[in-house]
Amino acid sequence: MVSDLVLLNARLLDPVTGRFLPHGALVAHGGEIVAVGDEFSVRPLIRPATTVIDLRDAVVTPGLIDGHCHPVSGADLTRGADLSACTDLPALRAELDRARRALAPGEWLHGWGLDPNVFGDLPISADTVGPVLDGVPAVLRLFDAHSTLASHRALELAGVTGPRRFAEQAEVVCDERGRPTGLLLEEPASMLVEDAAPKPTGEQFRARVAEVLRGMAAAGLTGGHMMEGDVAERAVLRELDERGELPLRLRLAPWCRPGDGVGELIAAQGEGGALWRVDGVKLFMDGTxxxxxxxxxxxxxxxxxxxxxxxxxxxxxxxxxxxxxAGVPTATHAIGDAAVRFVLETHEKSRKIGHRIEHIETLPDDLVPRFAELGVTASMQPTHCCEFTRADHTDNWSRRLGEDRAARAWRCRDLWEAGATVVLGSDWPIAPYPPLGVMAGARHRRPARDLTQPPHGPDQALTPLQALRGMTVNAGSGRLAVGDRADLTVLADDPLRVSDQDLAALPVRLTVTGGRVVHRAADL
Incomplete structure (x- = not known):
């Protein structure tokens, strides 16, 4: 037997039992784990070309997997000013002013991560933002990526002068005179302006995608369920994979919109390379x-x-x-209770082949046991609850729903205890992608920017072991056994015993995808 990678002085953590394995060394070859044991037993497997790393008592878990992310489209959506730290209109205007001053003549202003809570009780419109957008073509993406705020100049350049009709539930929001306010709801409306804005070159875009993926690997991710994957997005991944620049294992679910034929989507299943593969279809049952x-x-x-x-x-x-x-697993975006109910009822006649529902933000009691009964996976993003809602229900999401429905937010624990398979993810770029932050949010349910704030729905918090399972075995990883993929995340300490408040800052020492080191701490 030969080896590509040998890890010594490791603590190997089983994400199912929560206990350490009785081994301190791990050997990988050909992308798989080929041996676990002690240093004496694995030493004979070391060859001159073997990468040998002394982990100095660091903790190895199966590779962390983001259960819902958009690394390719997100690379484009996160162009420009990061507005996610803006908590009120003065802060937003100041950030936009800084971004505007940096523009070259005629350049468009892009921004992303805009929280609707910034506007309080005022309308989300270009006029509310004020003169800082005057005369500038600006495209500001709201945090949910289901809406865009465009400046009047951007609307003018895109030829958007009034309401439009769409096949889907989308809208160009207009005032009482029929004049667009700048708010564009859902993708078909947003793309009217997005398509008018200048685009980066193909090489610039590939470089940006590669940069995003490297950042994900450095954060400890070895894989992601990529909720996208059209022909152009697959071409980007194919080129990165062939260049050896793809550090994550990606499972793609291309979109199916109303009116799309399913033949091409079915035919695309199985397409892929060494580290990416089309395996599913993404659909939308509602918006946000x-x-x-x-x-x-x-x-x-x-x-x-x-x-x-x-x-x-x-x-x-x-x-x-x-x-x-056709045997194609589906992942359906369903946020509202009516949407979740309709999708679950649809799956009453489906086979148990890995169908999923994404988001599930408010859920009535009678639907909680249906996930396990129907074999439908609950794919959830707990940091959306942490970062965009408040325990006192004064945020936009909660006020829109009212007390009863806001009190049943992101029922991760109830679904888990009812026997559902719960997978955790970030939905990046909606929320930050570092997986330790996602796991921490599932445990404390507080805003990362201020952990002194009370939790939203503390009874729905997951245990440390549940949170780890939600980003490992539930998402498709192995258990550090011989024959499992050599996708590994190495942490400075035991994530099950680090406090909820400190987990997000736990250093990632090493990330290994398919037996290849894709991130390594400078001192390791």
């Missing part, structure tokens, strides 16, 4: 609560969120049936 585009059983406080994203929801069921019959 913050936008008023979710699908709720009762309207929100503005009388909104009463429609499905699909104009004919029964067509959604037909598409799911076709994909299920």
């Amino acid at each position: 609560i913050d936008n008023g585009t979710a699908w709720l059983e009762k309207p929100d406080c503005h009388g909104e969120s009463v429609h499905a994203y699909w104009p004919d929801p029964l067509l959604f069921r037909k598409v799911i049936g076709e994909l299920d019959a």
Whole structure:
């Protein structure tokens, strides 16, 4: 037997039992774990070309996997000013002013991560932001990536002068005179302006995607369930993979929109390379609560969120049936209670082939046991609760829903205890991608910027072991056994015993994907 990688003086953590294995060394070859044992037993496997790393008592877990992320489209969505730290209008205006001053003549201003809570009770509009946007073509993406705020100049350059009709539930928001306010709801409306903005070159974009993926690897991620994957996005991954620049193992789920045929999506299944593969289809059943585009059983406080994203929801069921019959697993975005109910009812006739529901932000009691009964995975992003809602329900999301529905937010623990498979993710670029931050948020349910704040729904917090499982075995990793993939995350200490408040800052010492070191601490 030969070896590509040998790790010595390691603590090997089993994510199912929460206990350390009785071994201190691990050997990888050909992308797989080929041996675990003590230093004496693995020494004969070391060859001149073997990479040998003394971990100095660091903790090895199966590779952490982001259960829902957008690393390729997110590379484009995160161009420009990061607005996520802006908590009020003065801060937003100051950040936009700094970004505006840095623009070259004629250049567009891009921003991302804009929290609607910045606007308080004022309308989300270009006029509310004020003169800082005057005369500048600006595209500001709200944090949920389901809406965009465009300046009047950007609307003018895009030829958006009034309301538009869309096949999906999307909207160019207009005032009482029919004049666009700048707020564009859902992708079809947002793309009217996005498509008018200048684009980076292909090489610039590939470099940006590679940069994002390197950052993910440095944060401890070895893989991600990539909720995208059209032809152009697959081409980027193919080139990076062939260049040896792909540090994560990616499972792609290309989108299926209303009106799309499923033949090409079915044919694309299995396409991939060494570290990426198409394995599923992503669909949308609704939008977001913050936008008023979710699908709720009762309207929100503005009388909104009463429609499905699909104009004919029964067509959604037909598409799911076709994909299920072809053996294609699906991942359906469903945030509102009506959307979740409809998707679960749709899967009553599906086979148990790995179908998922994404987000599940507010869930009535009677639907909690249905996930386990139907074999539908609950894919959840606890940091959305942490970062964009408040325990006192004064945030936009909670106020729109009202007390009863806001009190049943992100029911991770209830779903887990009901027997559902719960997978955790970030939905980056909606929330930060570092997996230790996601796991910490699942445990403390507090905003990372101020951990002294009270938790939103502390009874829904996961245990340390549950949070680790949600980003390892539940998401598709192994258990550090011979024959498992050599996808490994190495941490400075035991993540199960580091406090909730300190977990996000726990140093990542080493990241290994397919037996290849893709991140290594400078002193290791």
